[in-house]
Amino acid sequence: MSGRGARRPGSPTALRDQNRARVVAELRRQGQATQAELARATGLAPATISNIVRDLAEVGSLVIEKRSGKRNCVRLAGGSGFVVGLDHGHRHLTVGVSDLSHRVVARTRTELPVGVSAAQSMAHARRLLDAALAQAGVERAAVVGAAMGLPAPIDRTTGRVGSPSILPGWVGVDASALADAALELPVGVVVDNxxxxxxxxxxxxxxxxxxxxMVYLKLSDGVGAGLIVDGRLYSGVAGTAGEIGHTTVEEFGAVCRCGNRGCLETLVSARSVVSLLAPTAGELTIEEVVGRALAGDRAFARVLDDVGRQVGAAVAGLCSILNPELLVLGGELAQAERILIPAIGQVVDRCGVPSAAAALRIRPAVLGARTHLLGAIARAIDNADRSVFIS
Structure with missing residues (x-):
């Protein structure tokens, strides 16, 4: 097709659309930014940014927020669409609705019974989603992206939940297809670990x-790592990179749910910690374990210190291979950061490649219980229907 408005490669129209897409992609990543920040992030000239912002604001795709004493900020308009994020844990399910500037406009949550099936879980998810959309006043047709997190490896070659999984009812299930059928959204649901x-x-x-x-290390009922390499999420050929919990640390140790013996998870998961202390202290929560350790209980502090040292040995190997600048400690056991971080650091210093160990910083996660829901929202925004932004 030819003509003045045709989007031929290299044509002014195609170049305009490409530049708009770069600006929109950056706003999706940051949530909001000044025009100067957009120019630096995209490499576009300030004048080009100014024109794009003006044009998209005129058609209602962008909102310019005036701030006294500061430069104006730009964000994607709420009318451009909404995304849905689902955080499916071992014992809970959380659903959030967000606009494209990362503002969560509704959030619903429920506890899950032990042994719930995948189909039953998604029935709960549908109920929570309906409630969240109603709470936010958002129609299903306005949803332009959706993502769900599972505490399990997702095989990218098949789309199915792999083993090992802390959710046995999900193993072998095509999670995206199940979520699509249950939630009935106008877009497909992306599923990730x-x-x-x-x-x-x-x-x-x-x-x-x-x-x-950086490495994000989740220490909870399951143990896993998310890897950021060169600024991007790295998940490997089949999507299972970062399964650090299933590296063998004791060849003849306890049998793990993955079928192997002596996996790191058998020693450092939240369940392992409470089971070690149960014979003398009874059933406790991780919060109670951490509280007693910090209050000076020697046995509780010793168990958590041992967890840190076991994790440190695994992290030392990871650092020697990937040489990250930061390890972020998340999950339930991150409540014990005052004990775990020094213990992890000591073993990394002793066992890691010296230059890699010296470069590593260890910090606790700062987003708390929202972390995995916000990650699902970020994934949903990243995979949102692009046509709604630049048409």
Missing amino acids: DANLGALAEHQWGAGVGTTD
Whole structure:
């Protein structure tokens, strides 16, 4: 097709659309930014940025927020669409609705019974989603992106939940197809491992802002790592990179849910910690374990210190291979940061390549219980229907 408005490669119209897409992509990543920040991030000239912002604001795709004493900020308009994020944990399910400037406009949550099936979980998800959309006043047709996190590896070659999984009812399930059928959204649901989503969230808005190479380590009922390499999420050929919890640390140790023996997870998961202390202290929560350790209980502090040292040995190997600048500690056990971080650091210093160990900073996650939901929202925004932004 030819004509004045045709989008031929290299034509003014095609170049305009490409530049608009770059600006929109950056706003999707940052949530909001000044025009000067957009120019630096995209490499476009300030005048080009100014024209794009003016044009998109005129058609209602962008909002310019005037701030006294500061430069005006630009964000994507709420009318441009909304995204849905789902955080599916071992014992909980959280659903959030966000606009494209990363503002969560509704959030719903429920506890899940032990042994719930995948189909039953998605029935809960549908109920929570309906409630969240109603709370936000958002129609289903306005949803332009959706993502769900699971505490399980997702095999990219098949789309199915792999083993090992802390959710046995999900193994072998095509999670995206199941979510699509249950939620009935106008867009497909992207599914990823929750540690990957934690890495995305902490990299964009949390402890990892400004870093290019970092590891997000989730220590909870399951143990996994999300890897940011050269500023991007790295998940490997099949999507299972970062399964640090299933590296063998004791060849003849306890049998792990993955079928192997002596995996790191058998020693450092939240369940392992409470089971070690149960014979003398009874059933406790991780919060109670951490509280007693910090209050000076020697046995509790010893168990958490041992967790840090076991994790440190695994992290030392990871650092020697990837040489990240930052390790972000997340998950339930991150409550014990005052004990875990020094213990991890000592073993990394002793066992890691000296230059890699010296370069590594260890910090607790800062987004707390919101981390994996925000990661799902970030993933949904990244995969949102692009046509709604530049048409």
